[in-house]
């Protein structure tokens with residue numbers, strides 16, 4: 528049986544991951560910890576003998592920077608890399624920039640969980656009054672997309688992320704996987720969750736329980752029809768990975784001191 532190896536990666540920690548703020552389409556760089564996470568990821572993939580043929584990233588710096596650092600550690604800087612807005616993080620609309628724990632205090636943990644992890648509920652849309660509206664929509668990178676600026680999202684559910692990501696997967700990435708290319712997709716927590724949902728056939732309910740920590744490579748093996756062979760695997764120290772997953776899940780809870 529043909530086995531295609533696909534490595535999915537949520538970028539290393541960014542400044543706003545650390546501050547527990549919804550970052551989404553704001554272009555934050557990696558924190559020093561995030562740089563180290565990306566480097567460690569590259570070291571680990573090198574030890575495993577992975578040889579990439581192609582790399583795909585979003586057009587947000589943290590995913591591109593992560594891909595560079597991974598490739599540098601692996602001595603594979605030459606590998607062709609392609610970036611698309613369709614791999615961008617979920618657009619968190621009006622929630623962009625807000626602190627999750629404060630949101631939990633003001634709106635309740637259940638509401639924050641619905642905003643973060645429900646499949647088809649979108650947060651309130653971003654408006655021109657939002658402090659990051661201009662920073663996002665006046666950025667030149669969004670003039671170079673395959674849709675016009677006015678068609679770009681103002682908020683997205685996970686379902687809407689999958690809807691805009693799927694054409695890129697189907698037309699651009701999947702054919703390369705089928706051709707036997709070993710591919711790294713360096714993207715984001717929710718764009719990666721959307722793709723995993725599609726490839727593994729995860730239900731609308733169960734996808735709420737899939738959490739991705741930063742900087743941890745996820746291996747998915749696919750057969751010739753791109754059906755998964757077994758479940759996705761987090762590569763690395765399993766105990767540390769479980770602790771990192773719990774930390775991401777707890778980001779949407781009221782901080783103990785404030786309870």
Ligand SMILES: O=C(OP(=O)(O)O)[C@H](O)COP(=O)(O)O
Pocket residue numbers: 537538541544548549550551552616619643714715716717775
């Ligand atoms: O920017 C984000 O994700 P990213 O760090 O993967 O790019 C989101 O703020 C992730 O938030 P969530 O984990 O509450 O869905």
